[in-house]
Structures are given as C-alpha cells and as structure tokens.
Amino acid sequence: MASRPRTLYEKIWDAxxxxxxxxxxxxxxxxxxxxxxxxxPQAFEALRAAGRTVRRPDLTLAVPDHNLPTTARRxxxxxxxxxDDPESAAQLAALxxxxxxxxxxxxxxxxxEQGIVHVVGPEQGFxxxxxxxxxxxxxxxxxxxxxxxxxGIGTSEVEHVLATQTLxxxxxxxxxxxxxxxxxxxxxxxxxxxxIIGVVGTAGGTGHVIEYRGPxxxxxxxxxxxxxxxMSIEAGARAGLIAPDETTFAYLEGRPFAPxxxxxxxxxxxxxxxxxxxxxxxxxxxxxxxxxxxxxVSWGTSPEDVVPIGGSxxxxxxxxxxxxxxxxxxxxxxxxxxxxxxxTEIAIENVFIGSCTNSRIEDLRAAAEVLRGRRKSPQVKWAxxxxxxxxxxxxxxxxxxxxxxxxAGLEWREPGCSACLAMNPDKVPPGERCASTxxxxxxxxxxxxxxxxxxxxxxxxxxxxxxxxxxxxELVS
Amino acid sequence: MEPIREVEGRxxxxxxxxxxxxxxxxxxxxxxxxxxxxxxxAFETVRAQPGNVFDDPAYAxxxxxxxxxxxxxxxxxxxxxxxxxxxxxxAVIAPSFSDIFAxxxxxxxxxxxxLPQEQVDRLLAVAQTDPIAIxxxxxxxxxxxxxxxxxxxxxxxxxxxxxxxxxxxxxLARDEAIATYEDRQARDMPWLAHGTEIAA
Numbered sequence: 001m002a003s004r005p006r007t008l009y010e011k012i013w014d015a016x017x018x019x020x021x022x023x024x025x026x027x028x029x030x031x032x033x034x035x036x037x038x039x040x041p042q043a044f045e046a047l048r049a050a051g052r053t054v055r056r057p058d059l060t061l062a063v064p065d066h067n068l069p070t071t072a073r074r075x076x077x078x079x080x081x082x083x084d085d086p087e088s089a090a091q092l093a094a095l096x097x098x099x100x101x102x103x104x105x106x107x108x109x110x111x112x113e114q115g116i117v118h119v120v121g122p123e124q125g126f127x128x129x130x131x132x133x134x135x136x137x138x139x140x141x142x143x144x145x146x147x148x149x150x151x152g153i154g155t156s157e158v159e160h161v162l163a164t165q166t167l168x169x170x171x172x173x174x175x176x177x178x179x180x181x182x183x184x185x186x187x188x189x190x191x192x193x194x195x196i197i198g199v200v201g202t203a204g205g206t207g208h209v210i211e212y213r214g215p216x217x218x219x220x221x222x223x224x225x226x227x228x229x230x231m232s233i234e235a236g237a238r239a240g241l242i243a244p245d246e247t248t249f250a251y252l253e254g255r256p257f258a259p260x261x262x263x264x265x266x267x268x269x270x271x272x273x274x275x276x277x278x279x280x281x282x283x284x285x286x287x288x289x290x291x292x293x294x295x296x297v298s299w300g301t302s303p304e305d306v307v308p309i310g311g312s313x314x315x316x317x318x319x320x321x322x323x324x325x326x327x328x329x330x331x332x333x334x335x336x337x338x339x340x341x342x343x344t345e346i347a348i349e350n351v352f353i354g355s356c357t358n359s360r361i362e363d364l365r366a367a368a369e370v371l372r373g374r375r376k377s378p379q380v381k382w383a384x385x386x387x388x389x390x391x392x393x394x395x396x397x398x399x400x401x402x403x404x405x406x407x408a409g410l411e412w413r414e415p416g417c418s419a420c421l422a423m424n425p426d427k428v429p430p431g432e433r434c435a436s437t438x439x440x441x442x443x444x445x446x447x448x449x450x451x452x453x454x455x456x457x458x459x460x461x462x463x464x465x466x467x468x469x470x471x472x473x474e475l476v477s
Numbered sequence: 478m479e480p481i482r483e484v485e486g487r488x489x490x491x492x493x494x495x496x497x498x499x500x501x502x503x504x505x506x507x508x509x510x511x512x513x514x515x516x517x518x519a520f521e522t523v524r525a526q527p528g529n530v531f532d533d534p535a536y537a538x539x540x541x542x543x544x545x546x547x548x549x550x551x552x553x554x555x556x557x558x559x560x561x562x563x564x565x566x567x568a569v570i571a572p573s574f575s576d577i578f579a580x581x582x583x584x585x586x587x588x589x590x591x592l593p594q595e596q597v598d599r600l601l602a603v604a605q606t607d608p609i610a611i612x613x614x615x616x617x618x619x620x621x622x623x624x625x626x627x628x629x630x631x632x633x634x635x636x637x638x639x640x641x642x643x644x645x646x647x648x649l650a651r652d653e654a655i656a657t658y659e660d661r662q663a664r665d666m667p668w669l670a671h672g673t674e675i676a677a
Binding site for chain 1: 494495497500503504505507508509510511512522545546550551552553554555558573575576577580581584631632633645648649651654655657658659662666667668671672673674
C-alpha cells in the first residue's frame with residue numbers, strides 16, 4: 001500500500017508516537033535527554049519531593065556548561081578548583097549530586113569530554129539521526145543538524161521527561177527553507193542563518209519545525225549544519241532539521257555512544273529512509289538565493305536585525321511597521337549607533353569566539369586562518385576563544401590553533417557557554433561593544449549594558465585584527 | 478498547580494513586542510536552585526528606567542500583564558514564568574507567544590491569552606485606568622466598558638488549568654503504553670534504546 005508522502009519531521013514524529021489522544025495531542029517518546037546545571041535543579045527537587053525516579057537514566061546525559069568559569073579548573077596538584085561565585089558553585093554542586101543520585105551518566109567539570117551540551121551530544125554520538133532529543137535549553141535545536149528532532153524545553157518538561165521519558169505535544173506545522181545556488185567565498189553557515197533570520201523574522205517560524213533543504217546544506221559539513229539548526233529558535237521555530245546523509249554517517253561512525261557493527265548497519269538503513277519524500281507538502285515555504293548572502297552582521301537587539309557587512313545601520317523610519325520603527329529606535333539608542341552609519345565604521349572593544357553556535361573545530365580553524373601571523377588591534381581590550389568541549393580544545397591544540405590565537409593576543413580558555421550569556425565571569429562591560437560568534441544580541445545578554453554584534457568566527461577574527469567590524473574577504477583572499 | 482478559573486484586576490500595560498526571556502529575567506538571576514523569589518529580578522533592565530510601568534504603584538500586585546507580539550521569545554528558561562508568578566501575574570494577554578514560553582506558562586498555572594492586535598490595543602488603553610477580567614471557563618476577556626473579546630485555548634490545557642491537574646501524574650498513569658512502546662523500540666530500533674550503556 002502506497003503511503004502519503006511525508007516530510008523528515010513527520011517521519012520522526014510518527015516513529016515516536018506512544019499514543020494519540022482524542023484532542024489530537026500525542027504522547028511522544030524521547031530518546032535522548034541532555035541535562036545541564038541551570039535548568040535542572042528544580043526538576044530534580046520536584047522529583048524527590050514527589051518520590052519519583054528517573055525512568056530511563058541510560059537515555060539521559062548530564063554535563064555542566066552554563067556557569068563554569070573558563071579559566072583553569074584544576075590546581076597544579078590536579079584537584080578540582082572551587083568556583084568563586086557561591087551561586088554558580090551551588091548549581092554545579094546540585095548537578096554533581098543529582099546525577100549519581102538518580103543514576104545518570106555525568107561528565108564532570110574537569111573531565112576531558114566536558115563541554116557545551118550541544119557540542120558534547122553529537123561529539124559523543126549520544127545525539128543520533130531520527131532521534132527525539134530534548135534539553136532544558138532553547139539551542140537544543142542544534143542537534144537537528146544531524147537529522148534529529150531536537151528542541152528546547154522548560155524545567156517542568158525536564159521533570160516530565162525525567163519521570164516518564166515522554167512529552168505531551170501537539171504536532172507542529174512544517175516550514176521548508178530552501179536555499180538555491182552556492183554560497184560565495186568567505187560566506188559561512190553562520191552568515192547564511194543570520195541572513196535567513198533577517199528574512200523570516202524572529203516570529204516567522206513560531207509553531208513550525210523548519211527543514212533546511214537544497215544543495216548548500218547537502219554540501220555543508222556537520223559542524224555548519226549544527227550552526228544553522230542551532231539558530232532555528234532565533235527564527236521562532238522550536239526545531240530545525242537537515243536530512244541525514246553520508247556526511248552525517250561519516251561524522252558519527254565510531255563515536256563513543258554511536259551504534260556499532262550490525263546495529264550500525266540497521267541504523268544507517270533507517271536513517272537513509274528518513275529524507276523527505278518527493279511530493280511531501282510543507283505548510284510554509286521560503287526560498288533563499290545563496291548568491292545574495294554576504295558576510296552578515298547584526299546591528300540591533302534582535303537576531304532579525306541584520307545587514308550585510310557592506311551595508312549600514314538602518315534608518316528606523318524606513319521600516320513599514322510602526323512598532324518596528326519604535327523597536328529600531330530603542331535598539332539604536334541601546335547600541336549607541338546612528339542611522340546610516342556604515343557597519344565597517346563600528347569600532348569594537350571585545351571579541352568572543354565560542355558558544356553552542358560556533359565553538360566546534362571547524363569554527364576555530366576558520367578564525368585561526370584569519371588570525372595566523374596577525375595581531376589583534378590595540379583597540380581590542382578583551383578577546384577570548386572558548387572551545388565548545390575539551391575534545392575540541394585538544395584537537396585544536398594538536399593542530400596548533402591555540403598558538404595562533406595566543407600569538408595574536410587572544411586568550412585560549414576552557415570549554416563552556418561563557419560570554420554568550422554571561423552567567424559565568426566572562427562578561428562584556430557596560431556600554432562596550434563585542435563582535436560575538438554567539439546566537440543572541442538581546443539587551444544585556446552578554447552582561448548589563450553590553451552591546452553585541454553577531455558574526456561568524458572568521459568575521460569575529462577579522463574584527464579582532466582591525467578593531468572594527470570588517471569584511472573578512474578583505475583580509476583573506 | 479493552583480487551579481485557575483478567572484483572573485480579574487489591574488493589568489500592566491507593557492505593550493512591547495518581541496519581549497525575550499532575557500528581558501523577563503536576565504541570566505544572572507538563573508543561578509538559583511529554587512523557583513521562588515525571582516520577582517525581584519523580573520524585567521530588571523526595563524525597571525532600571527525611571528517611570529516604567531512595573532514600578533508604577535497603580536499596578537502593584539496586578540494579576541494581568543499585557544504585551545505585544547511574540548511574547549517570551551528566546552531562551553527556554555522557565556524562570557521567566559516563575560518570575561512572573563512571583564510578581565503576582567496569573568495571566569498574560571498578547572497577540573502571540575513563543576511556543577516554549579506558552580508551554581512554561583501553562584505548566585505554572587499562568588494563563589496566556591492570544592487576541593488580535595486591535596483588541597490588545599483596546600485593552601492597553603483600558604488598563605491605564607480600569608481593571609480587566611478574564612473568564613477562562615467562558616473564554617472571554619471583558620472590561621467595565623462592555624468590551625467582550627472571546628479567545629481560543631487548547632481544551633486539554635483549559636481543563637488542566639481549571640482543575641490544577643498534575644500532568645506528570647497523568648502521564649505516569651499511561652505507564653503500560655510507554656512500556657509497550659519501549660519494547661517495540663528495543664526490538665525495531667535497538668540503537669535508540671541503548672543510550673549511554675553502549676560504551677565499553
């Protein structure tokens with residue numbers, strides 16, 4: 001019997017329905033649950049209070065990332081250094097106690113594999129194509145880059161998944177973002193997703209799961225795909241997906257928690273069957289011409305506030321929507337920018353290369369390529385490189401990238417979320433500007449009063465060299 | 478979860494669009510292991526401005542917040558819902574909400590009411606001087622001036638809110654169905670059933 005053509009999302013959804021209720025909601029089985037220290041303490045506490053247990057500790061992996069300082073974690077004698085901030089220390093201590101108490105595999109602050117959950121999941125082969133993956137963090141969307149249905153959840157849902165390994169959900173609408181053509185030289189996955197968010201808007205994907213399609217994504221590395229899917233939430237979509245293919249399988253094979261032997265072969269056969277069927281319908285479709293994507297930077301306080309690096313700060317009155325005009329005025333006031341100012345004239349004092357969006361080996365290579373043999377501008381006061389995991393860090397050191405960064409005057413740090421959201425000591429000072437490879441330019445995101453310009457790793461490196469926002473194509477041919 | 482049938486009182490006429498959860502509760506307030514006390518950090522950057530609505534005594538303890546499109550976008554932090562609860566907010570009215578925030582609000586007994594922009598504009602005007610009432614059972618928002626705006630809500634969410642139901646308890650009662658699914662997955666997709674136990 002021929003079945004109706006289905007999208008990648010529908011196939012993963014259908015494979016995980018435990019039962020459907022009369023009102024159309026479904027109890028969906030969750031295959032992988034990543035837990036970090038910030039959004040889990042209240043969930044564990046509630047489980048304890050209700051006398052409940054974790055249904056599938058073996059499908060759960062805990063890693064601290066948000067709070068950890070990115071300075072040395074071990075004393076010279078090898079012992080774990082305490083965290084100065086008592087609240088951060090208490091959150092870390094809670095996870096260190098909760099994971100073993102509930103039987104959950106824990107990667108600790110000083111373990112070599114520690115890192116940002118969204119870097120660790122794929123890197124360990126814990127995140128797999130066709131799996132349902134959740135975490136109490138909106139950037140869980142990243143794991144869609146390997147073809148998983150992955151989305152962020154709140155702490156009550158963390159508790160629900162811990163207790164039942166399921167979530168009660170209503171099926172999302174589907175949105176296709178098809179990118180036609182090829183990206184130009186010097187234009188990266190980050191530039192593309194910033195451009196896409198500019199087109200779709202921060203609420204454009206609300207209620208939808210995005211599937212990114214077209215030759216650009218087929219040619220893209222897994223690292224690039226993780227970057228793109230990571231920022232789906234910035235377009236309002238809870239999840240973003242890219243169909244798993246040979247690139248995905250080659251990335252995953254042999255990773256610690258990836259299937260092996262005959263199971264690997266069975267898994268790959270299933271993964272191959274997941275791609276959206278010819279003729280499957282999407283509720284919404286957006287087509288982007290890759291040739292029109294330039295290195296892209298943000299000017300405002302919302303990820304949709306983007307322009308090509310060759311552009312200028314927009315004039316608020318130029319927006320059709322009066323509320324957008326107001327928002328733009330407030331953004332420019334906060335950002336200390338004037339309408340019409342060329343983006344390349346904006347001086348920056350800080351550079352942050354890291355975050356779950358851009359801290360994988362390929363990101364660090366791209367930044368190092370620009371910095372090799374150069375020095376950061378004296379105007380740049382603070383520039384840090386924060387690898388996404390201990391394994392990324394070690395790989396980068398084997399390739400000598402750490403020396404490229406430190407020779408250029410940048411600091412080489414320990415893995416964590418760091419200045420993306422400034423929960424740890426890594427903050428951008430009030431009123432100062434940062435060229436940042438992170439995902440959000442919200443008011444106060446990188447510290448109270450901090451001004452964020454979202455960029456790719458290569459663009460962040462270029463800004464470090466010149467002390468202002470710069471078209472990286474002028475530095476690297 | 479405390480049952481909720483109607484919410485009535487002053488409404489904070491905030492009105493801003495695209496209010497992200499970093500605005501509702503900045504990240505440095507997330508370093509807590511409890512759900513309580515987050516009202517102090519709620520809308521911290523907005524409250525740093527003199528004359529802001531949140532510190533206007535007319536809205537002290539107001540149970541309703543009125544905002545613009547795409548309320549609660551950004552981070553998944555449930556602390557945003559806890560901070561609103563701690564402020565005394567039991568309902569938010571806006572033209573639209575981010576998916577994750579709407580779920581977090583619901584799970585904490587906060588009613589999210591989506592209304593067309595022109596009705597939200599009308600309520601923002603009324604809220605300057607007068608109270609607003611939300612009747613969940615009849616799914617209607619009213620003002621002392623004959624305004625009567627109906628709204629939609631997921632029937633399951635409505636029932637949970639009105640009864641104060643424990644969703645985890647409801648799902649745990651489906652244990653047999655979950656176990657059946659797990660058996661099937663272990664047979665058909667064993668690589669998914671293995672998780673962290675595969676590693677030597």
